[in-house]
Amino acid sequence: MKKLAELYRGKAKTVYTTDNPDLLVLEFRNDTSAFDGQRIEQLDRKGMVNNKFNYFIMSQLRAAGIPTQVEKLLSDTEVLVKKLDMVPVECVVRNRAAGSLVRRLGVEEGYIFNSPTFELFLKNDALHDPMVNDYHCKAFGWATDEQLAKMKELSFKINTVLSELFAKAGLILVDFKLEFGLYKGEITLGDEFSPDNCRLWEKETLKKMDKDRFRQSLGGVIEAYEEVAKRIGVPL
Ligand SMILES: Nc1ncnc2c1ncn2[C@@H]1O[C@H](COP(=O)(O)OP(=O)(O)O)[C@@H](O)[C@H]1O
Ligand SMILES: [Mg+2]
Numbered sequence: 249m250k251k252l253a254e255l256y257r258g259k260a261k262t263v264y265t266t267d268n269p270d271l272l273v274l275e276f277r278n279d280t281s282a283f284d285g286q287r288i289e290q291l292d293r294k295g296m297v298n299n300k301f302n303y304f305i306m307s308q309l310r311a312a313g314i315p316t317q318v319e320k321l322l323s324d325t326e327v328l329v330k331k332l333d334m335v336p337v338e339c340v341v342r343n344r345a346a347g348s349l350v351r352r353l354g355v356e357e358g359y360i361f362n363s364p365t366f367e368l369f370l371k372n373d374a375l376h377d378p379m380v381n382d383y384h385c386k387a388f389g390w391a392t393d394e395q396l397a398k399m400k401e402l403s404f405k406i407n408t409v410l411s412e413l414f415a416k417a418g419l420i421l422v423d424f425k426l427e428f429g430l431y432k433g434e435i436t437l438g439d440e441f442s443p444d445n446c447r448l449w450e451k452e453t454l455k456k457m458d459k460d461r462f463r464q465s466l467g468g469v470i471e472a473y474e475e476v477a478k479r480i481g482v483p484l
Pocket of ligand 2: 258259260
């Protein structure tokens with residue numbers, strides 16, 4: 249496999265084509281962004297930690313029967329993945345209230361839902377990722393009803409697998425964001441799962457161990473990511 253041209257430079261990762269048209273390289277950079285890219289800082293080791301974290305989580309999910317993009321860990325900051333035709337809608341699963349939901353529904357942070365929620369957001373920084381529903385997805389051609397049903401089913405399955413994985417490490421999986429795409433017609437998990445796009449709280453102290461430390465300027469961002477990685481057994 250040979251890494252070829254830069255295809256896309258996102259806020260946190262750079263995507264490269266390879267000599268295999270079905271595969272891409274994702275390079276995890278140290279760039280850390282918040283508020284739809286309005287604030288960007290470099291955090292030492294973040295690219296390496298998130299790359300290995302993501303590879304570990306996606307491998308666990310694949311073992312649990314979830315179709316994922318992951319092919320091979322290439323280096324500290326690079327992973328080989330299947331090239332997906334991305335669905336431009338993000339799937340968010342929540343077990344407790346935090347972030348935008350607290351503001352939107354006026355509940356207290358940490359409020360425990362009777363059952364997990366599922367939300368869809370259009371991936372569009374300029375519009376601040378507006379919330380959308382199944383009808384918008386169908387009307388604009390972002391995803392079919394069948395694809396959405398699969399994305400929802402996989403999101404809840406991932407919630408079950410990962411809530412248990414983190415619970416064993418004394419951590420609460422508060423919420424997370426997923427991006428799916430199509431690979432040879434099949435809905436497949438893409439992008440990344442890392443402390444950049446989920447919320448994890450320490451069970452005993454409710455200490456935030458995720459990107460909220462960056463958003464809320466709490467300090468010790470990468471130290472928290474590394475602590476989570478260590479507890480769940482990610483080899484760094
Ligand atoms: N397996 C994949 N195939 C194709 N595109 C992908 C894959 N995984 C992630 N992407 C896309 O690559 C980009 C990753 O870079 P990122 O820094 O997260 O970008 P962004 O600023 O758009 O969120 C995202 O746009 C994401 O949707
Ligand atoms: Mg992204």
